[in-house]
Amino acid sequence: MLEGVPSAVDGFGEWFVDLHVHIGRTLRGRPVKMAASAAMTLLAVLEEATQRKGLDVIGIVDAACTGVLEEVQELVDTGVLRPHSGGGLIFRDRTLLLTGAEIEVAGPEGGAAHFGVWLPGLGELREFSAWLAQRVTNPSLSSQRIRADAIELQEECRRLGGLFIIHHAFTPHKGLYGNCVAHMADMVDPDEVDAVELGLSADTDMADRISELQSFAFVSDSDAHSTGRIAREYNRFRIREPSFEEIRLALHSRDGRAVTGNYGLDPSLGKYHRTACPRCGTVASDPPPVTTCPVCGNSQVVMGVLDRLTQVADLDEPRHPPGRPPYVRQVPLSFIPGLGPKRRSALLKAFGSEMGVLHRASREALAEVVGEGLADLVIRAREGRLALRTGGGGRYGGVVV
Known part of the structure; x- marks a missing residue:
């Protein structure tokens, strides 16, 4: 909240x-x-991001859908949202809303990938929504497959002064590397890509084994489908103030702006981290890449992010470019055993937001609210000292107590 x-x-x-x-x-x-x-809903998401999560900037990837666009306009008309001179909309004078769209594009040789297009203002958002409506089956629904290739989508994004982000780049479903191609240029124009989203099952060490990604900013976002999942992954930006143009400068490390931290799940918690067998339920533990089930021999497996990335990587070890921020592995409060809704609410009331709990509260202060045992788990989660069960095949990993 700013x-x-x-x-x-x-x-x-x-x-x-x-x-x-x-x-x-x-x-x-x-x-x-x-x-x-x-x-x-739009208002529920904005309230959650502001009041409980403590975010300063939130991006809504469904804002170009016709019904959501109408609601954004209504909130502007009633003063709940206020246009920022640098792009974006301020919610109740506290949190910056960035509006955009998630679009599905067919791969050149099969599969499909998701991309995010972000627009600086309502005028550009309306133009993009109208353009998109002529190329999708149902413009009121999100993540529709577009009747165009990725290059055409990038051209429209550039025309409107937008940002183009590759979403969850390595996932086996709708990821550019995970589902479509081994090299970015086989599907998109790399010069028109503003950032690469790591996704819940990958981190910087994994992604920086692909040398062609050296020049791109990485972002770690929640891809939230429920309010509790907002900010399960997020970023820290060094900017003068939250605005669309400041975010653009940070993604390209210009004029002192930068992405200075990626906060995300330990990749092993992600639901597609390792190859998994839908027939017998086995999640691979053998060295990657695992392409068939090691237990029942099934070849129709769900490829894990680590396994796929091992296939396409051209570096044995990560090579981080200068200025690459740290990836801070953490366990969201909702993943911690015993920390149910009532106790989470008590923590949020005591420390203001989930950011306050995860980044600022001392062990002693936490213990006063939820007791010694849970305070210890929160600190161990903060410091990456929890034992974890690996996720795969659409099932999240978990904390082993």
């Missing part, structure tokens, strides 16, 4: 950003993202 504190010396601050959140239904009950919770 919590970053600008430096008195250089005018920069550090701000928390989640660029990939979905809408399940409009306030009038019309579906938007079919897989998202019906409770994920």
Whole structure:
């Protein structure tokens, strides 16, 4: 909620950003993202991001859908959202909303990938929504497959002054590397890519084994389909203030702006981290890449992100370019055993937001609210000292106590 504190010396601050959140239904009950919770309305998402999560910037990837676009305009008309001179919309004078769309594009040789297009203002969003409506089956629904290739999509994004992000790049379903091609240029124009989203089952060490990604910013976003999942992955940006143009500068490390931190799940918690067998349920533990089930021999497996990335990587070890920020592996509060809704609410009340719990609360202060045992688990989660069960095949990993 605009919590970053600008430096008195250089005018920069550090701000928390989640660029990939979905809408399940409009306030009038019309579906938007079919897989998202019906409770994920535009206002509910904005309130959750501001009040409970403590985000400074939130990106709604369904804003170009006709029903959501109508609601954005209504909130602007009533003063709940206010246009920012640098692009984006300010919610209740506290949190910056970035509006965009997630679009599915068929791969050149099969498969499909998701891409995010972000627009600086309502005028550009309306233009993009109208352009998109001529190329999808149902413009009221999110993540529709477009009747165009990725290059044409990038050209329209550039014409409108937008940002183009490769979503969950390595996942076996709808990921550019995971589902379509081994090299970015085989599907998109790399010069028109503003960032690469790691996805829940990958981190910087994994992605930086692909040398062609050296020049791209990495973002770690939640891809939230329910309010509780907002900010399960997020970023820290060094910018002067939250705005669309400041985010653009940070993604390209210009004029002192930068992405200074990626916060995300330990990749082993991601539901597609390792290859998994849908026949017998085995999640691979052998060295990657595993392409057939080691137990029943089934070749129709769900390829894991680590396994696929091992196939396409051209480096044995990660090679981080200068300025690559750290990837901070953490376990969201909702993953911690014994920390149910009642106790999470008590923590949020005591420390203001999930950011406050995860980044600022001391062990002693946590223990006063939830007791010694749970306080210890929160600190161990913060420090990456929890034992984890690996996820795969669409099932999340978990914490082993």
